[in-house]
Ligand SMILES: Nc1ncnc2c1ncn2[C@@H]1O[C@H](COP(=O)(O)OP(=O)(O)OP(=O)(O)O)[C@@H](O)[C@H]1O
């Protein structure tokens with residue numbers, strides 16, 4: 001069918017033609033924003049889910065929701081090799097310059113800009129000009145202790161927002177990549193902000209390991225945040241995600257076609273977009289049939305192998321690939337470390353550091369102690385396509401120190 005009106009949009013963070021199944025999260029978010037603006041307390045929210053379930057899309061929606069309400073928001077992505085201070089400071093500068101333009105009783109935004117300048121200088125971050133006549137505020141956010149300084153700074157941003165009668169929302173994607181000290185600092189800062197009911201909130205998103213990482217960083221994190229699980233769509237929502245955009249341009253899916261797509265995608269949003277797109281390409285006319293869906297499957301898989309799965313595979317070392325391939329050998333569900341080690345024909349102690357690395361890279365997580373599962377849905381099938389034959393490499397000879405132990 002006409003590719004020019006193909007509505008489906010696979011891609012990282014691409015707004016889907018129909019955002020289904022996320023009504024509750026969005027309604028709750030709207031309530032939280034309104035509560036905070038009125039200076040009632042509420043907790044920061046963290047969206048937790050596997051790759052491709054739609055976390056980034058939701059953060060973008062929340063960002064838009066906040067802006068539409070006239071609030072001030074910043075969206076950032078935690079990179080693997082930079083500090084939180086580095087990515088946050090320029091955004092705080094932008095937000096504070098915006099707040100400074102608003103009518104308010106006090107000079108709170110200017111003071112916060114002064115603290116930001118001190119913060120940037122202590123942590124050696126270049127943020128550019130913070131405005132004429134703004135000087136560093138000695139004694140604020142300049143101790144060099146990240147947690148303390150971020151707490152000073154965020155409190156001042158919250159005070160500036162309160163003074164101007166608005167709200168600041170900070171959205172942080174890929175939060176599992178934040179270092180422990182950064183996470184601890186952020187949690188401590190939000191703790192103070194929430195104790196003072198200041199109108200500043202963080203919406204985060206990350207892979208399942210983020211829950212444990214936050215708990216390790218600060219034991220009270222679990223009480224301070226609400227963790228919202230974002231999963232695959234229900235059957236009804238998945239059908240709606242396919243049918244509604246097509247219907248708008250006069251195209252229908254036959255029920256057998258929908259069954260086929262649901263079967264292949266298990267309701268995962270990214271996969272639904274990919275199958276939707278390729279089924280559309282294969283279909284000659286409406287209604288879309290089961291044969292169209294069947295013909296689309298190899299195309300959808302080929303495209304995902306070259307993009308969605310491939311970008312993840314390329315970041316792995318040969319040993320990490322071997323680890324994930326061993327997991328794939330056991331199947332898609334979580335596996336015990338001992339079972340994976342057995343497939344690799346290596347002692348568990350030798351496999352443990354590899355497991356840590358694949359978790360750190362965001363390729364796997366521990367759903368329960370000692371278990372390991374894929375963070376990318378259907379990665380087991382991909383690993384088998386990428387490495388059809390699994391031959392465990394012989395274990396490394398034990399070091400003398402190992403023998404002595
Ligand atoms: N609720 C939804 N209904 C239909 N499609 C959706 C929905 N949510 C997301 N999508 C689609 O799924 C794809 C993945 O979305 P997104 O990039 O937000 O996922 P993610 O969870 O951030 O993934 P990653 O962990 O890889 O960053 C996009 O193509 C998006 O359009």
Ligand SMILES: [Mg+2]
Pocket residue numbers: 012013055056057173
């Ligand atoms: Mg994302």
